[in-house]
Amino acid sequence: xxxxxxxxxxxxxxxxxxxxxxxxxxxxxxxxxxxxxxxxxxxxxxxxxxxxxxxxxxxxxxxxxxxxxxxxxxxxxxxxxxxxxxxxxxxxxxxxxxxxxxxxxxxxxxxxxxxxxxxxxxxxxxxxxxxxxxxxxxxxxxxxxxxxxxxxxxxxxxxxxxxxxxxxxxxxxxxxxxxxxxxxxxxxxxxxxxxxxxxxxxxxxxxxxxxxxxxxxxxxxxxxxxxxxxxxxxxxxxxxxxxxxxxxxxxxxxxxxxxxxxxxxxxxxxxxxxxxxxxxxxxxxxxxxxxxxxxxxxxxxxxxxxxxxxxxxxxxxxxxxxxxxxxxxxxxxxxxxxxxxxxxxxxxxxxxxxxxxxxxxxxxxx
Amino acid sequence: xxxxxxxxxxxxxxxxxxxxxxxxxxxxxxxxxxxxxxxxxxxxxxxxxxxxxxxxxxxxxxxxxxxxxxxxxxxxxxxxxxxxxxxxxxxxxxxxxxxxxxxxxxxxxxxxxxxxxxxxxxxxxxxxxxxxxxxxxxxxxxxxxxxxxxxxxxxxxxxxxxxxxxxxxxxxxxxxxxxxxxxxxxxxxxxxxxxxxxxxxxxxxxxxxxxxxxxxxxxxxxxxxxxxxxxxxxxxxxxxxxxxxxxxxxxxxxxxxxxxxxxxxxxxxxxxxxxxxxxxxxxxxxxxxxxxxxxxxxxxxxxxxxxxxxxxxxxxxxxxxxxxxxxxxxxxxxxxxxxxxxxxxxxxxxxxxxxxxxxxxxxxxx
Numbered sequence: 180x181x182x183x184x185x186x187x188x189x190x191x192x193x194x195x196x197x198x199x200x201x202x203x204x205x206x207x208x209x210x211x212x213x214x215x216x217x218x219x220x221x222x223x224x225x226x227x228x229x230x231x232x233x234x235x236x237x238x239x240x241x242x243x244x245x246x247x248x249x250x251x252x253x254x255x256x257x258x259x260x261x262x263x264x265x266x267x268x269x270x271x272x273x274x275x276x277x278x279x280x281x282x283x284x285x286x287x288x289x290x291x292x293x294x295x296x297x298x299x300x301x302x303x304x305x306x307x308x309x310x311x312x313x314x315x316x317x318x319x320x321x322x323x324x325x326x327x328x329x330x331x332x333x334x335x336x337x338x339x340x341x342x343x344x345x346x347x348x349x350x351x352x353x354x355x356x357x358x359x360x361x362x363x364x365x366x367x368x369x370x371x372x373x374x375x376x377x378x379x380x381x382x383x384x385x386x387x388x389x390x391x392x393x394x395x396x397x398x399x400x401x402x403x404x405x406x407x408x409x410x411x412x413x414x415x416x417x418x419x420x421x422x423x424x425x426x427x428x429x430x431x432x433x434x435x436x437x438x439x440x441x442x443x444x445x446x447x448x449x450x451x452x453x454x455x456x457x458x459x460x461x462x463x464x465x466x467x468x469x470x471x472x473x474x475x476x477x478x479x480x481x482x483x484x485x486x487x488x489x490x491x492x493x494x495x496x497x498x499x500x501x502x503x504x505x506x507x508x509x510x511x512x513x514x515x516x517x518x519x520x521x522x523x524x525x526x527x528x529x530x531x532x533x534x535x536x537x538x539x540x541x542x543x544x545x
Numbered sequence: 546x547x548x549x550x551x552x553x554x555x556x557x558x559x560x561x562x563x564x565x566x567x568x569x570x571x572x573x574x575x576x577x578x579x580x581x582x583x584x585x586x587x588x589x590x591x592x593x594x595x596x597x598x599x600x601x602x603x604x605x606x607x608x609x610x611x612x613x614x615x616x617x618x619x620x621x622x623x624x625x626x627x628x629x630x631x632x633x634x635x636x637x638x639x640x641x642x643x644x645x646x647x648x649x650x651x652x653x654x655x656x657x658x659x660x661x662x663x664x665x666x667x668x669x670x671x672x673x674x675x676x677x678x679x680x681x682x683x684x685x686x687x688x689x690x691x692x693x694x695x696x697x698x699x700x701x702x703x704x705x706x707x708x709x710x711x712x713x714x715x716x717x718x719x720x721x722x723x724x725x726x727x728x729x730x731x732x733x734x735x736x737x738x739x740x741x742x743x744x745x746x747x748x749x750x751x752x753x754x755x756x757x758x759x760x761x762x763x764x765x766x767x768x769x770x771x772x773x774x775x776x777x778x779x780x781x782x783x784x785x786x787x788x789x790x791x792x793x794x795x796x797x798x799x800x801x802x803x804x805x806x807x808x809x810x811x812x813x814x815x816x817x818x819x820x821x822x823x824x825x826x827x828x829x830x831x832x833x834x835x836x837x838x839x840x841x842x843x844x845x846x847x848x849x850x851x852x853x854x855x856x857x858x859x860x861x862x863x864x865x866x867x868x869x870x871x872x873x874x875x876x877x878x879x880x881x882x883x884x885x886x887x888x889x890x891x892x893x894x895x896x897x898x899x900x901x902x903x904x905x906x907x908x909x910x911x
Contacts, residue, residue, distance in 0.1 A: 217862065221869040246837065246862045254840050254858050262854045471612065474620050488628045492620050496583065496612045503587040506869050 180319075180360040180387050182419050186529050192411065192438030193533045195525050198388075198419055200318045201358035202258070202266045203233070207419060207440040208524055210431070210517045211236045211268060213448060216245070217261045220448050221506040222514070224263045229484065230515040231522070234266040234318075236443045239311050240275030243303070244294050248314040256316030268443075269317035271308045271350075271364070273324040274392070274424070285325065287342070305346040309353035309361075317359065321390065322350040324364040329396040336368035344380040351384055362388040362421060369402055371409040378413035389414045390421040391439075395430075404433055411438045428457065428520055432540060435524055436533060442521075447513035452506050454498045457516040460543035463491070465509070470495040483515035484508075546685075546726040546753050548785050552895050558777065558804030559899045561891050564754075564785055566684045567724035568624070568632045569599070573785060573806040574890055576797070576883045577602045577634060579814060582611070583627045586814050587872040588880070590629045595850065596881040597888070600632040600684075602809045605677050606641030610660050610667070614680040622682030634809075635683035637674045637716075637730070639690040640758070640790070651691065653708070671712040675719035675727075683725065687756065688716040690730040695762040702734035710746040717750055728754040728787060735768055737775040744779035755780045756787040757805075761796075770799055777804045794823065794886055798906060801890055802899060808887075813879035818872050820864045823882040826909035829857070831875070836861040849881035850874075 186195040198205040212219045212227060214235045219227060227235065242251055254260045257267050276283060280292035280301075289304020308323035324343040327336050343366045350361060363381035367373035381389060391410055394403050407422065414420055421441035422434050431442050447457065454465040458478045463470075465477075473491040485494070485508040497505035527536035552561040564571040578585045578593060580601045585593060593601065608617055620626045623633050642649060646658035646667075655670020674689035690709040693702050709732045716727060729747035733739035747755060757776055760769050773788065780786055787807035788800050797808050813823065820831040824844045829836075831843075839857040851860070851874040863871035893902035 216866045216868055217859075218868050218870045221873075223870065223873070245866060246858070250838055250858070253838050254856060260856075260859055260862075262859075472616055472619050490620060490626075492612070492616070493583075493626055493628075496626075500582045500611060502582055502584050503869060503872050504584045504589065507587075507589070507873065 182388070182417065184417065188528050188533050189531060191436045191533055193436050193528045194438060194440070195528050196419065196440060200266045200360070202264065202318055205233045205266060206525065208431075208435045208521055208528075209233055209441050210521045211441065211443040212514050212517075213443055213445045214261070214263075215445075216241045217251070217257060219510075219514070220452065221510045224261065226484075226507075226511055227263070227514070228265070230511065231518040232265070232514065234268060235263065236268045236270065237315070237317065238272070238275060239269050239308060239315070239321075240272035240279065240303070242269075242315060243272065243311050244296055244301070248311040252314040252316070258316065266318040268319035269312045269315055269321065270423070271321040271323040272303050272311070273308070273321075273364070274326045276303055277326045277328070285342075287345075289323070289346075305349040306353055309350050309355065313353075313355050313359065316356065319388070320355060320359050320361045322347045322361060322363050322386075324366055324392055326396075327366055327368045327393045329368060329393070329398055331368050333370060333373075336366075336370055336373050340367050340373050340377045340380075343377060344384075347381055347386075348384055351386075360387045362386055362390050364390045364392040364423070365410055365414070366393045367406075367410070368393060369398055369406055371406065374406055374410040375413050378410050382413065382415055386418070388419040388421060388441075390423050390441075392423050394422065395424045395426050395444075400430065400433075403430070404437065407434055407437050407439065428517070429540070431520070432524065432537060435528075436537065447517045448510050451509035451513040454505070454509065456494075456509060457513050459540075465491065465495050465498050467495075477512055478516075481512065481515065481519075483512050485512040485515075548754070548783065550783065554894050554899050555897060557802045557899055559802050559894045560804060560806070561894050562785065562806060566632045566726070568630065568684055571599045571632060572891065574797075574801045574887055574894075575599055575807050576887045577807065577809040578880050578883075579809055579811045580627070580629075581811075582607045583617070583623060585876075585880070586818065587876045590627065592850075592873075592877055593629070593880070594631070596877065597884040598631070598880065600634060601629065602634045602636065603681070603683065604638070604641060605635050605674060605681070605687075606638035606645065606669070608635075608681060609638065609669070609677050610662055614677040618680040618682070624682065632684040634685035635678045635681055635687065636789070637687040637689040638669050638677070639674070639687075639730070640692045642669055643692045643694070651708075653711075655689070655712075671715040672719055675716050675721065679719075679721050679725065682722065685754070686721060686725050686727045688713045688727060688729050688752075690732055690758055692762075693732055693734045693759045695734060695759070695764055697734050699736060699739075702732075702736055702739050706733050706739050706743045706746075709743065710750075713747055713752075714750055717752075726753045728752055728756050730756045730758040730789070731776055731780070732759045733772075733776070734759060735764055735772055737772065740772055740776040741779050744776050748779065748781055752784070754785040754787060754807075756789050758789050760788065761790045761792050761810075766796065766799075769796070770803065773800055773803050773805065794883070795906070797886070798890065798903060801894075802903065813883045814876050817875035817879040820871070820875065822875060823879050825906075831857065831861050831864050833861075843878055844882075847878065847881065847885075849878050851878040851881075
């Protein structure tokens, strides 16, 4: 995997780049739609390519439990399984073990937990996570980390950083397929000195990319942005930086300005299913009565399939009637919005106008 | 509306034809996917045209209650509302009032009922049904009938036939848009003499097409086929005949042989959402464990999007994980199966081989 920085903003940390993978190039900054169970909810791969998706994320934890990584491998790997030819990033399962599984028990080797599906008992550690992601055949593999809860005591986080570095080293020593690339994940909670320590330890080990984990766990925006800024300066300038699980368009914009290259978040897909639809300046809550006879598209300026073909009134009708098509049309729009938002950010960086873009973005909010 | 019969089978009642409407031609025998609430569940209009759908059905009862026919009219009519340019047939609401609504009270003028959505009180009669369907702007409008329950006493059905004829005459006298075509609906329960009476009375009134209603309400296959045969001979040879709400592929095949031209049924869409998928010779229950690692398509011989791109194992995974994509991919297949099944029937009629087709159809069942 190669990462070429094609443009650096003069006055901020923002940058554009190209990640070259065996399955094609990824232009950064990039948003990765989340396909938890081997499908981006409600969309086909064609819907995703039509929206401009370059890479999607899928989940080790979920695919391990169902249908099982060995099954996915037998069926030709994650790409063939879900009929998606572009790159896939799989997370390590670390985050899901903490957010979804029951009866967790952490040892130096990994985590014993019960499946959220059927209560069955499982063990996941760095070696297991690498074996699973190898079987899945993803292009970018994430190291197995402990996602520190928030708030957490300093000593707890300090030990968690130690464990995460230890596990990252184990992950590095596991064999992956030739075309797979392993990213390290920085932890350290909201303690800047522990973030620094975690970043330095991982950079010393040496990864082709680095992620910031353990954010968007309940902390406020200022805290998050301080942690990002305090972490990024210890990460290699020439490697992609991935902010995991973040977030709202404004969060992404701020992180890009701080120097982040990659993002994923369930927000566009989950909000779509709840009828909350992104437009510049905010969101449209499609169930609102004001849209009952509104024959205009969701967003006049949007080029997505939904906005080109359907009225707000029809989208409201589908949503109120709980029709399956509602979830698809809404998701198409929100994913397009996010991906197109990244396009506009990229163009603003290339034009050395990211701060003007930022000003205009917030002006529309008021 | 014109109906041209293009081919008649020599030894059965089967025939091919073309219904010419203002929104395009419909080749018969035809299957009409059901789009109850202004959407064929889980599909876009493009999914439907890709599957070869020539016309869809939508429901007066549902659209009247939500979003309201006046709303649909303001938004440009049913076609523009749902972004579907080909013909639409709307049923009259008669069947839904009996199958869905609560606290029905029938008078000579129509039916008072409570909405299944919010319990609100409504009145629907022949005049109201015509006004609603006129506002919706469907291409084929169905007369408002009483759908007789089954089993029912002779005297009850006799009165019901009287009411249905009376209402059909009222419907005929209501004004519709120029391009709209009103079909009459034959009732009469399972009593052949009442079916004959109903058919003759409607033919005397004169409609551009006739439907057989009140079937597929619990009666056995033999009874249904006898009623169809006993009714059809009293319907105009030169007008399209529509068997409402029927049914399984074998039911459709038998009815075509008896001389029916048009069909609708929720079976392909509803079964799809339940994971029951049509193939020649029967159905595949996709949740079955035998498909867990089955990398072959649902049906090797099928040309639908689902079969061209996904394995049984992936379809099973989506279904087990309750992923929204499961419903769409399954529905695409089942609708394609039904429409392609009609294509094969049509070709068999044209080749004077419908009885051979019938023999082969049942041979694959064993």
